[in-house]
Ligand SMILES: Cc1cc2nc3c(=O)[nH]c(=O)nc-3n(C[C@H](O)[C@H](O)[C@H](O)COP(=O)(O)OP(=O)(O)OC[C@H]3O[C@@H](n4cnc5c(N)ncnc54)[C@H](O)[C@@H]3O)c2cc1C
Ligand code: FES
């Protein structure tokens with residue numbers, strides 16, 4: 001089958017039971033997408049499929065055939081994405097395990113709704129778990145990047 | 153945490169899907185909708201289907217439209233589709249508000265209305281909506297169709313009237329004119345399953361409540377309407393003291409579950425609070 005990820009086609013041979021998260025990591029070599037719980041609770045595996053943030057551990061790779069998939073590897077184009085810069089500036093990560101999921105979650109939300117309020121950002125971010133930061137700096141980073149993207 | 157092997161089918165039409173289900177259900181074939189409950193169960197190996205029939209590509213099963221005073225919801229209409237009002241008026245607003253309590257954004261982007269009904273989790277918001285409004289589901293198999301009332305469809309914790317070779321294809325939600333509604337859910341964190349929730353719908357006639365429907369979910373094996381609480385409210389003004397009476401009656405007649413989250417005793421208190429707050433919410437949606 002073919003997976004279309006970050007603008008590139010990957011020809012892979014997988015069993016039907018292979019999740020999209022595993023296929024990205026093991027078959028496409030895109031290990032930026034992390035796997036935490038494998039049952040939909042933590043959000044570490046969040047990717048963008050046809051414009052919407054989804055849990056890659058709850059979709060089989062075969063189901064994603066024909067879809068446009070974006071992972072954290074596709075964010076930086078000629079330099080870090082605004083949201084990545086703000087994560088650095090606001091200390092939005094410590095161990096970094098949850099970071100790819102949070103980045104994709106926030107990017108999808110902001111692309112769907114450019115004028116996210118801080119309350120809406122908090123609601124969006126409640127989808128994912130972080131064991132290190134206590135969330136405050138993630139919220140600050142996402143708010144700051146939303147402001148910057150609105151201004152430019 | 154890896155699912156067991158299965159054979160994947162991606163039909164593009166309903167007859168093809170029903171034929172596949174008829175062929176494979178006897179040997180463990182199952183429908184795959186949003187996968188937001190089934191895939192976790194497969195990861196735990198609690199579910200080990202031999203065949204999965206993916207219904208996400210059947211265009212006729214998606215979307216919702218009003219027909220004869222009822223909203224007809226295609227089974228694979230995703231939770232996220234309800235966010236901004238799937239239909240005009242109070243019904244669309246109510247469904248949008250309720251949908252925001254189901255899990256989180258990325259799960260709502262995949263999970264489906266019909267999948268939630270077929271899954272029949274006691275804490276499912278959509279199951280509560282169906283029972284409270286007196287909805288019906290359409291169940292189809294390769295050689296026939298039947299309509300089942302929501303009250304008869306849910307038979308226990310994650311148990312329904314669906315036969316193995318049957319597919320839920322539509323949900324019908326009736327809605328009267330000018331209805332008032334209120335909803336309140338108690339859960340540990342945003343997006344968690346409800347420990348108790350209440351949906352109330354009524355009509356105001358010269359300042360008095362009529363046609364009151366009050367449903368509780370998350371507390372017993374299946375959601376249900378509480379006739380005693382409805383009777384206390386019917387013909388009365390929507391005031392705090394009346395709301396407290398109804399909440400007390402609801403809490404008294406319920407037989408709440410004890411589970412790893414909370415005891416039955418505590419759940420009874422949560423139901424009382426959820427009923428009172430849902431009734432207040434019906435007066436003020438801010
Ligand atoms: C972290 C997390 C939190 C969640 N929180 C909530 C919550 O707060 N409230 C809530 O209601 N849900 C919650 N869910 C579950 C979510 O709403 C699911 O989407 C829903 O329960 C099942 O819908 P689905 O389309 O994903 O079905 P699937 O997972 O694809 O299927 C579920 C079951 O129903 C069967 N099935 C599906 N569609 C049909 C059909 N048309 N005909 C016959 N059988 C069918 C399948 O064979 C399977 O047995 C949560 C899920 C996760 C992972
Ligand atoms: S790994 Fe997918 S949600 Fe945790």
Ligand code: FES
Pocket residue numbers: 092093094095096097098099129130131132133
């Ligand atoms: S930074 Fe360590 S889990 Fe979030």
